[in-house]
Amino acid sequence: MTTMATMGNDGLTGAERKEARRRKTTRRRILTTFVVAILTFVFFAPMINLFSSSLKDPDQAVATGAPIWPARPKSITVGTETYTIYKVPLDDGTVKELALIKSGRQESTMADPADLTKTLVWKGSWRTLENVWEFSFAIGNYGDVWKLINFPQLLFNTIVIAIIGTIGTVLSCTLVAYGFARFRFPGRDRLFQVMVATIFIPGTVTLIPTYILFLNLGWVGTWLPLLVPTFVANAFDVFLMRQYFLTIPREHDEAAQIEGATPMEILRNVIIPQSWPVIVAVTIFHFVYSWNDYFGPLIYLATKPELQPLGVGLNRFSGIYYTRAGYVEAATMLTLIIPVILFIAFQRYFVRGVVVTTGIDK
């Protein structure tokens, strides 16, 4: 009677049903993870291809029938002679890797690569034979590109522009966000609305007068158009920081105020120590933004290759060396490696930063 009580109308006991459900869950977990893993692989395939191509020399890049990995046809060298090795189908149905000693249109002489004296005559056109491929890295692409593109200079430009711009952004946005988050003043709400509205103004509408302004100041062809605007705050990061400052309890400020702290001291001793997550988020966001900025450097540094950062330099380089795919690809790898390392090191802050910006995670 007790077993009857736990049996469902499918005739299974409770334990059996639990086991079946567990197995079904496991199957679903494996299937879902498998699908996601495949999609992730497809998503990253161009990067894998890029890396692989960056290790190929020009011959390898255009070799027909070559595998996707950096490879060259396998061969052996004896004395001064080099013999290419092919996959040769033999009469007994097996395929053997043999070196081509003497090629002919109708028949060729093949030899065992391990012992070239063991020869045989193979009937058929050797041109139809498949190569045997072995790994061969043109690691020299990286060294060549390093010099050709003047990589250290481009890297220096990129890093300095990114660091100064990040300092400007973090400093100015912290001050402005603090002003909006902690003070009452006439017109505050209206000004804040104006600020949020400026996020939606397309950059093109301010582009021409801004360019003419910088031209008249004599700043075109210098880093100033890229750096000076970062010191007057940007709406996006101010918004992000203000939202965060609002979550810090006001009692902390008030306690400091009673002890006679000035607003500047409150910012330094109360607000900033509690705001590291948002400060780090803004820092890495601006750093990556600056690293990847293309349009600004393109228009303001067009005539000054020695001042350009990596992105513009890379595109100029790929225009010149478009016939050397391996060079362009190696240069591209060099360009993307630092943001990727930064991301992996700080990925927690990135992800949280994106979520905070949307205001969903209040």
Add this chain to the structure above:
Amino acid sequence: MKLFASSSARREAKWAYAFISPWILGLVVFTAFPIIASLLLTFFSAQLTGDSRNFTFVGLDNWARFFSDEKAWAALGVTLRFMLLSLPIGLFIPLMVAILLNSKALIAPGLFRVLWFLPYVIPFVAGVVAWRGVLGQDGPVNGVLHLLGVENPPFWLNDIGWIYPALVLMGIWGIGSAIIVYLAGLGGVPTELYEAATVDGAGWWSSFRHITLPMITPVIFYNLVLGIAGSLQYFLVPFVVNGGNGTPGGSTLFFNILQYKTFFSYQDPGYGSVLAWVLFIVTLFFSLVLFGTQRRWVYYAGETK
């Protein structure tokens, strides 16, 4: 009427203006002045060669030129046509990925989330090179298509019918932020709703259709606003792919590329400003339509009706 109730309120306001002064300065110099100046520029013919600055008032000539400029209208058409393709894909693919990454059945979800966000930080020029590498005529993508039995795989970048999908692919590494935004939205749906639906016998699709989708409309709205603004200003990828020459057949002559060339190549700030304002007005129109229809389809949980 006194503006300030007390001297302490006045002191507070002084501090506040001091703190926000950098932004006020930026607003005046880098936003207000350029907007007004670019509007004024539309009425001028200007030359900026060397040290000479020549501004001649031409009335509405630049605007009249726009209305009869077939090239500009074609560029606007190109931009809108591309948006019709890229926007649904840009909304749908990140949502699908986010749903998969949000699945309870997924092993190591944290790892996959990081992986899907990672390419977001890669400079887009690098992304273009990487995708161009796989989309070549004898590249891996066509290799796979060949294996699948496609006799004549497309010449992606040189084929009018395939250039837009190619451009969409080249930008796909930027979907990381949209995925994270969707994930935040999906994570915010109260689990009680799903439990209640399961009790009522709802399947996966009907839970998705009647719970998930309505609950994440604010996130879809957010991605839609960003997506439209981004597609209207689409510039960088086609510019890097072909230097803005419009190949194949003018299909990549986007509006912003035309504006860039009008100013930087043809050195015509007056007409360039007209084009900038046209884009501004189009953007404004789309924003108003979006925000106007928002109440009808976007559900805000905190809102009382």
